[in-house]
Amino acid sequence: MKEIVKITIGLTLTCLIAAGIMGGVFIITAKAKKHNEYLNFKENMLALLGYNQTNPAPDSLQLCTVYRYLIYQGDKTSLGYMLPVKTKKTKDIRYQFIRVNIQGQFIDKFDLDIETAQTNDIKDRNKAIAAVLPKEVSQIVFADRFIAATNNDKRLAYLLPGKSPGFKTHINFMLALDSTYSIVGLQILEHQEDPGLGAEIEQEYFKNQFTAKTSERLKTLKVIKEPLPDDQLKFLERKKWAKDAYSEKDIETLQKKYQDKDICAITGATISSVAVVNGVKNVVTKFVYRVKVLEKIISKQNISVAF
């Protein structure tokens, strides 16, 4: 009996010391890790817009993030959007918070006291928003965000981060939509699918199948269990081939030919394929609805948004 107590105390102490060391290292490294994640996220965003190391993004490129919040006030729920706004005198970006009810009607707007550098941190954001909202509001919850990319005041694309329950855990992805809400590109950010099976969702031949699908087409988009035809496969993986294998005209005609096809499932990974397709459909449908409501409000209230 005495021995058991001894062993228990010994193991507990060891565990506590181990936990202390690990916790300490975690605190030290957390900031750098977050920064890495942010860089990775930004790199993915630029890659979706077609920029990479050989073709760097121009300085005039601006990425503006719009944050969507849920606001609980008693038993009533309303929505809040945190919008980047251009100031008239200087060209700095300030943030405004607008409240919208469930029916999409504008309620009120507030100026936020927050710097652009701070907006990435959810705590700073929540603090700034809570400071301006009336006292009756009981809770604000960050729902999601989208990023509008502009170049010289011309809207290039909307970038939508999203996630979808995959075969094991969530698949995190990012979509790029053009101004008519058809898909420009898809990027898989993080997933835990099986290598060789579900992990194939990272491959060009799967991701590129989504290119140029319109938001109308997405509503009826299905996953079919058929192998990809060889010529389509070659077209989807065209980055692997020599640059002159496809002329720009070829790409245009072939893109038209394939863009309305359903998505071919990955062999042995139907669940992962369906998960990505459902996630994309879900994100796009909700986004298109929301952005239309938002745009109506912006033009009615005469808010000079930065995107």
Add this chain to the structure above:
Amino acid sequence: MIENNKSYSNIFLNGILNENPIFRLALSMCPAVGISTNVMNGLLMGIAVLFVQFCSSLTISLVKNFIHPRIRIPTYTLTIATWVTVTDLVLAAFFPVAYKSLGIFVRLIVVFCFITMRLDVFARKNPVFPSLVDAVGMGFGFMLGMMAIGGVRELMGMGTLLGYDILGFRPLLFFVLPCSGFFVVGFMMAIFNYTEIIYNRRKRARSVA
């Protein structure tokens, strides 16, 4: 204090030659086969293992008098797991590129049997300094083994070394595939065993003469 009569250089070389974890003990083959597709991966993995082995040996030889003999294996596992987590966090924070290519193998260091074996066989019974020498020797033995396998596979499979183009063509793509890891390890083990046989034969001949 069983190995007190051995000098430090002997203890150090023991890990690299006589008891090389990959080629002589055939322990921890999973990473040896899994990620030794090029020299750089082998080197990074070797450094990670060296760090974990060093810290764990230090910890265990410092606290060896407080470890209850009945729970020594859980204590080793806990120690190794702690240092592996530390390595994992540090790599993820400060070396994201290396972390990406090593992937889950860093976390697998927890179950590398030769680290546990070293703690049980050596660090538990010896003072701090010899344990550290032993740990560094073992770590280097593993690192050199990984780099050797990685070098052969990279040269044969991709025609490059450390990313520099050496041959200009790809001799056998087969060497990049996972199964070839076993072949390379097998051949290297054979070379080690052959050298040992030759060495022992000469030694015997000398002692007879």
